[in-house]
Amino acid sequence: MWMITGGAGFIGAHVVRAMTEGGQQVMVYDDLSTGSRDRVPEGVPLVVGSVLDGSRLAAAIREHGVTGVVHIAGKKQVGESVERPLYYYRENVTGLQTLLETMTATGVDRLVFSSSAAVYGMPDVELVTEETDCRPLSPYGESKLVGEWLINASARAHGLRSASLRYFNVAGCATPELADTGVFNLIPMVFERLEAGEAPRIFGDDYATPDGTCVRDYIHVEDIASAHLAAAVRLEEAAKGTALTLNVGRGEGSSVREMVDRILKVADRQGVDAEVTDRRPGDAARVVASADRVREELGWSARYGLDDMIESAWRGWCRRHA
Structure with a gap:
């Protein structure tokens, strides 16, 4: 049985779906601060609790016979992390520490961890590999990197x-009811501006890229979910102390302007001109994954393209805002 923390959230719900369809037994552990009960499928047990609550975690693990954990629960807004660093360190670092302590005490020795490309910061490279220097620019990115350190130390000390x-830039949805309800990423930000009758914003067009706008690696949330399933299966037969660190991206870069143009086409707003504003602090010109290692280690590669991401996100947006 796999316990999926944060399994009632946007990414977590997609992981629950992928793992159950892949034949894995799962239960969800979520404090419902941003998740929803409606995202948890019928027949999948849900325990409401915080990852800061070791006793609650231990009880859930014992009650459901948990043998592995997929840890997705955490806070993920970069801007908010700058304003509330202590909150992010408590939720993301202390929460993970509590989880690891509980796993060690209960004999659970498999963990798939939701990390982030935010650990890299502003890498000046064509493709970001797992060996690229990690220089996070926000408390959020720092909390993910510290989390990886904790996990690797537990692997060495306890055989985890x-x-x-x-993850790189997550987008799209499997079904409209599982769509992201937040407006923190490019695609929903453009949708929101269009709904308000305003032009979508592009933050800076003077970067050293082909069209002057930032280039990113966008990955469908269904691909993110299938990568979790592949990692979980891989760990079932892995040697004790195995500690994999893997980029999850498509290995293809798309500029912000290209994305905005595609979004306008899907939303049937081709006549709208984007508004170019000043750069945002901390935005790197190009952040694109090397996806070689995840393909070698897990036999996994992304299946979905940009139009799949945008069209599925648009269906989800229209459903919620009908």
Whole structure:
């Protein structure tokens, strides 16, 4: 049985779906601060609790016979982390520490960890590999990197088998009811501006890129979910102390302007001109994953393209805002 922390959230719900369809037994542990009961499928047990509550975690692990954990619960807004660093360190670092202590005490030795490309900061490279220097620019990115350190130390000291998955820019949804309800990423930010009758914003067009706008690696949330399933299966037969660190991306870069143009086409707003504003502090010109290692280690590669991401996100947006 796999316990999926944060399994009632946007990414977590997709992981629950992928793992159950992949034949894995799962239960969800979520404090419902941003997740929803409605995202948890019928027949999947839900325990409401915080990862800061070791007693609650231990009880859930014992009650449901948990043998592995997929840890997605945590806070993920970069801007908010700058304003509330102590809150982010408590939720993301102390929460993980509590989880690891509980796993050690209860004999659970498999962990798939939701990390982030935010650990890299502003890498000046064509493709970001797992060996690229990690220089996070926000408390959020720092908390994910510290989390990886904690996990690797636990692997060495206690034989934990782990996979830390560094997501790149997540988008799309499997079904409209599982769509992201937040407006913190490019695609929903453009949707929100269009709904308000305003032009979408592009933050800076003077970067050293082909069209002057930032280039990113966008990855469908269904691909993120299938990577978790592949990692979980891999850990079932991994040697004790195995500690994998893997980029999860498509290995293809798309500029912000290209994305905005595609979004406008899907939303049937081709006549709208984007508004170019000043750069945002901390935005790197290009952050694109090397996806070689995840393919070699897990036999996994992304299946979905940009239009799949945008069209599925648009269906989810229209459903919620009908």
